[in-house]
Amino acid sequence: MFPFPFSFVAPTSADVPLELIDNNFAMEFDAASSQYIDTGILNLNGTDFSISYWFKTTATLSAFNYYVPFSAVTNYQFTGAYLYFLGTLTVGSKNNAGTFVRGTTDLSDGNWHHIVVTYDISSYALKMYVDGSIDYDETISSINTFNQPLLLGGKSSSQYLIDCSIDEAACWNKVLELEDVQTIYNATNDNPGKCANLFTAGLGTDLVLWNRMGD
Secondary structure (H helix, E strand, O other), rough: OOOOOOOOOOHHHHHOOOEEEEEOEEEEEEEHOOOEEEEOOOOOOOOOEEEEEEEEEOOOOOOOOOOEEEEEEEOOOOOEEEEEEEEEEOEEEEEEOOOOEEOOOOOOOOOOEEEEEEEEEEOOOEEEEEEEEEEEEEEOOOOOOOEEEEEEEEOOOOOOOOOEEEEEEEEEEOOOOHHHHHHHHHHHHHOOOOOOOOEEEEEEOOEEEEEEOOO
């Protein structure tokens, strides 16, 4: 397992204009070596949450149930993206009934994609964004929010790992709005080599994890 890299976690901060900062590195994960990062237990049990990260893979996928970041270590928990079938990796989750729900964008094309998943625990509203746009939006049966160690790269078994690169992984105790998602995405998409400083533009409120993956 990788040692836990330097991460930013900050208290609630006042709104300040969006700041761009250098984004020079990402982390690569090798499934054959069972590489993953344990972020520790985040206090997301019984709360709204949002998860954001950049993701890229060129892996040839054929198995049914690969899981990639973020993922919890127990069944029927939120997972940030998964391989559903036929080699198509899509952002998805799993509800309390064990039913998979998923977006439609193929993430196994070898390009960087920005993934955001939000969940409103009171209304059961699950939204999945890919590259700043809604990919899935539906009210579903409740998801078990988690108070378990959250892993980057997969679970601690080779069955749930995938060759991939991950960058700018973050988690909030709130539901990000569309404009927040687009702010984070556009900061990098419109400014290669840069990313949003998540302590600015109001993005720092309820931020519980920001792992810059090497920066």
